[in-house]
Amino acid sequence: MKRELITALSLTATVLVVAYISTLGGGLGPLFSDTRPLAKVFLSTTLDPNKPMFTAMSPEGVTAIVWDYRGLDTLFETAVFYLAIIGAVAVYRDVSEKVVLKGGGVGLSKIVKLVTKLLIPMNIAIAISIALHGHLTPGGGFQAGAAMAVVPMILIVVFSRYFLLEVKISKGLALALRSIGLIGIAFTVFLPIIIALISGVNSYIMQNQVKFGAPFSFPAFFGDSLISGSLILYNLFELLAVTFGFSILFLLLSIEESLVKEQMGGEGSEH
Amino acid sequence: MIDYVMVVVGGVLLFVGAICDLLGALGMNRFPNFFVRLHAATVGTIGGAFYPLIGASLIAFGSEFLGFYKWFVGGCSLVSAFLILMLAPAGSHALARAAHKSKASEVTPKVVDHLEEDGGVS
Numbered sequence: 001m002k003r004e005l006i007t008a009l010s011l012t013a014t015v016l017v018v019a020y021i022s023t024l025g026g027g028l029g030p031l032f033s034d035t036r037p038l039a040k041v042f043l044s045t046t047l048d049p050n051k052p053m054f055t056a057m058s059p060e061g062v063t064a065i066v067w068d069y070r071g072l073d074t075l076f077e078t079a080v081f082y083l084a085i086i087g088a089v090a091v092y093r094d095v096s097e098k099v100v101l102k103g104g105g106v107g108l109s110k111i112v113k114l115v116t117k118l119l120i121p122m123n124i125a126i127a128i129s130i131a132l133h134g135h136l137t138p139g140g141g142f143q144a145g146a147a148m149a150v151v152p153m154i155l156i157v158v159f160s161r162y163f164l165l166e167v168k169i170s171k172g173l174a175l176a177l178r179s180i181g182l183i184g185i186a187f188t189v190f191l192p193i194i195i196a197l198i199s200g201v202n203s204y205i206m207q208n209q210v211k212f213g214a215p216f217s218f219p220a221f222f223g224d225s226l227i228s229g230s231l232i233l234y235n236l237f238e239l240l241a242v243t244f245g246f247s248i249l250f251l252l253l254s255i256e257e258s259l260v261k262e263q264m265g266g267e268g269s270e271h
Numbered sequence: 272m273i274d275y276v277m278v279v280v281g282g283v284l285l286f287v288g289a290i291c292d293l294l295g296a297l298g299m300n301r302f303p304n305f306f307v308r309l310h311a312a313t314v315g316t317i318g319g320a321f322y323p324l325i326g327a328s329l330i331a332f333g334s335e336f337l338g339f340y341k342w343f344v345g346g347c348s349l350v351s352a353f354l355i356l357m358l359a360p361a362g363s364h365a366l367a368r369a370a371h372k373s374k375a376s377e378v379t380p381k382v383v384d385h386l387e388e389d390g391g392v393s
C-alpha cells in the first residue's frame with residue numbers, strides 16, 4: 001500500500017513539474033529564457049544571404065549544423081552505424097534466406113492486413129516528405145529513414161517473412177540499395193572537388209556554400225524553391241541508406257531461429 | 272459565434288476523453304481477465320485519445336489568435352485522430368485473436384464464448 005502511494009505521488013509530481021515547465025518555462029530562470037551566445041551565432045547565420053561566407057542557406061538550424069557546419073562528424077557517425085549493420089550481415093553470412101513454406105507464412109488476419117495496406121502508402125509519403133523537407137523543417141534523412149524502415153517491419157509482422165520473399169525484397173536487394181545510398185553520400189562529399197578541378201577554382205570536401213578562398217557553391221535555389229545546396233542531396237541519400245540499412249537488420253532478425261541453428265551449427269552441435 | 276461553439280464543443284470532447292481515460296484505467300486494474308481488460312484499454316484509446324484529439328482540433332480551428340497556424344494544429348490533430356481510429360481497433364483485434372488462438376489467457380469468468388463454440392480461430 002505504502003509503495004503504491006509513493007508511486008502515485010511521484011507520478012503526480014512528474015506530471016505537475018512537466019506541466020509547469022512547459023507552460024511557465026520562462027519563469028524558471030536563465031536556463032529556459034536566454035538564448036546562449038553560441039546559439040545566437042548559428043541562428044543568425046543559418047539563413048542569411050548577406051553573410052555568404054558563414055551561411056548554410058537553410059532555415060532549419062539542426063540540419064544545417066549536422067550536414068554543413070559539422071558535416072564530417074556526421075559522415076563518420078553514419079559510418080559507425082553502417083559498420084554495425086555490416087557486423088550483423090557478417091554474422092548471418094552463411095544463412096540462406098530460401099526457406100521452405102511449412103504451412104507457415106499466412107500472416108495475421110484479414111482485418112489487420114487491410115488496415116496495413118491502407119497505412120503503408122501514408123507511411124511512405126510521410127517518410128519522403130520528412131526527407132524532402134529536412135532542410136526546411138525539423139526532420140532530415142535519418143529520421144525519414146527511421147520512419148520508412150517501419151514499412152518492412154510491419155510487412156514482416158503482418159504479412160509474414162515469406163511474403164517479403166515473394167515480392168522479391170531480399171537481403172541482397174536491401175544491401176544493394178543501401179550501398180547506392182552510401183555511394184550517393186560519398187559522391188556528394190567529393191562533388192565540390194570534382195567540379196572545382198574541372199572549372200579550375202579551389203574548394204573543400206563537403207563544401208556547401210562559398211567559403212573564404214573557395215568560390216565553389218552548390219545552388220541554394222532550384223527555381224523558386226529553397227533546396228539549400230547539398231543538404232537536400234544528403235537527406236535523400238541518407239533516407240535511402242538508413243531505410244535499407246534497417247531493413248537488412250529486420251530481415252535478418254526475422255529468420256526462424258531453428259533454421260539459423262540448422263545452417264550455422266557445426267559438427268556436434270545440438271539443435 | 273461559430274468559433275465560440277467550436278471551442279465549447281471541443282472542450283466538452285476533451286472532458287469526455289478525460290473521463291474515458293479514467294474509466295479505462297479503472298477497468299485495467301479491476302477487470303478479471305485479459306479480454307475484458309483489453310476492452311478497458313480500447314476505451315482508453317478510442318474514448319481517451321480519439322475524442323480529445325477531435326476536441327483539440329475543434330478548439331484550434333476556433334482559436335483566431337493562433338492565426339495561420341491553427342490549420343497546422345487542427346489538421347495534425349484530425350489526421351492523428353483518424354489514424355488512431357483506424358489503427359487501435361486493428362491492434363486490439365490482433366492481440367485478442369492471438370491470445371485466443373494461443374490459449375494464453377483463460378476466459379474466466381465466462382458467460383459465453385462463441386468463438387470457442389465455433390471451433391476456435393482458424
